[in-house]
Amino acid sequence: MKSKENFTAADFEIEKIEPNTLNLLTHLVTSVMQNESAASELYEFLQCKKETAKESIREIYVFVWFYPGFQLSLLNSICSAYTTNTPSSLESILKLVTLLCEEYVVVRNILQHKLDTSLHPFLCAASVDFSERIKLSVLEIYCSILKTVTNTHCNLIPFSDILPITLRVINQPETRLKVKGTYLLFLIISVQVATEETHQKYSSRGLEYTVQTVDRFNAVDMVIGPLVMHGVNTRNPLLLKNVFRIYLKLCEKSNVRTKILEDKMPEGMFSKEIYSILKNDYELNELHKKIAKVMK
Incomplete structure (x- = not known):
């Protein structure tokens, strides 16, 4: 080329x-x-x-x-x-x-x-101004972009634009936007950039950007924390899976894990209601077990 x-x-x-x-x-x-x-x-x-x-x-x-x-x-x-x-x-x-x-x-x-x-x-x-379907279609474009560039040498992702916009979308009341928005957020923090031509070494560019400052991490935490209870109340396993994956990814940083443990655990994370959802979804249950292990 x-x-x-x-x-x-x-x-x-x-x-x-x-x-x-x-x-x-x-x-x-x-x-x-x-x-x-x-x-x-x-x-x-x-x-x-x-x-x-x-x-x-x-x-x-x-x-x-x-x-x-x-x-x-x-x-x-x-x-x-x-x-x-x-x-x-x-x-x-x-x-x-x-x-x-x-x-x-x-x-x-x-x-x-x-x-x-x-x-x-x-x-x-x-x-x-725009229907939920249109917004979901736009979110899907960004999901496609991030899936395509992660693990490549492309270091052009506009994190400073897309991260706050994604958080704003997740805060909107529609549950489907929360589900797609949290999936996009997971892709954002999972972006890796190859640092060698052989693609044997990678930089966790998305995670590094997301937790680079206390204010930035707090903004993410404030948005995703309440989603655990929302997922429980709406009995939405897809939303819960996305939120759990986000927390697990964030906890790959030891200082972030420490801060999460020091702060109040998201409401509903270990509630009686959530276990009634876990028993019907093997994948969700396995993610929750990992959360419980990390949060000890």
């Missing part, structure tokens, strides 16, 4: 893409640039190719993303959401971006040019 900012189709191994597929891709991408509703059709096509043609999916994703004018078309569609896009059209576009973010070259391009900042208004806006 050439090291430059403005890629063209000539920079990729286009010969790996079957001629018929290439022709259809060109047609679909051009349609998206002219008609936003075509994003759904392109998304479905890429999903199909992902399942049936894994050997060429990288070239397909990269070709679509760097097709002349495509990025600008997507950005315009996303940024005009307040005035022109219908929720269904916007959701298709966001799903399409999520899929493309499974390719490292795409994610690196997004982060280098700070294209992800166009997504921030969706997460920061009041619930009445």
Whole structure:
């Protein structure tokens, strides 16, 4: 892969893409640039190719993303959401971006040019401005980005932006946003950056940033602490799993573990009610056992 900012189709191994597929891709991408509703059709096509043609999916994703004018078309569609896009059209576009973010070259391009900042208004806006589904779709994009870059040499994650935004999302009343938000928070603090070309050594970049200052850790702790009781009250094992994983990750830092032990244990962590949930979920029960062991 050439090291430059403005890629063209000539920079990729286009010969790996079957001629018929290439022709259809060109047609679909051009349609998206002219008609936003075509994003759904392109998304479905890429999903199909992902399942049936894994050997060429990288070239397909990269070709679509760097097709002349495509990025600008997507950005315009996303940024005009307040005035022109219908929720269904916007959701298709966001799903399409999520899929493309499974390719490292795409994610690196997004982060280098700070294209992800166009997504921030969706997460920061009041619930009445954008639906829960739209916010979940945006969170899924960030989940895809973090999964793609962790354990690579990419050190471009905008932690200073995405961490406070994620905490704000988790604080919103909708339980599904809390579940997806805590999953994203776990991915944030789990980001590792390779420090050697051989990928044998890694820096815990996400965890280091999250606990770098007392105020930053306190902000995280204040948000996730009450979620244990919320998960118990709503009997939501997915939320509890995410919260437990976050605490276990944070406790990898001995000073953080000490502070958590010194502070009051999250309400409901060892309540009678939580054990009634644990007995019906093996994975959750195992995570809780690890929490109990760490918290001793």
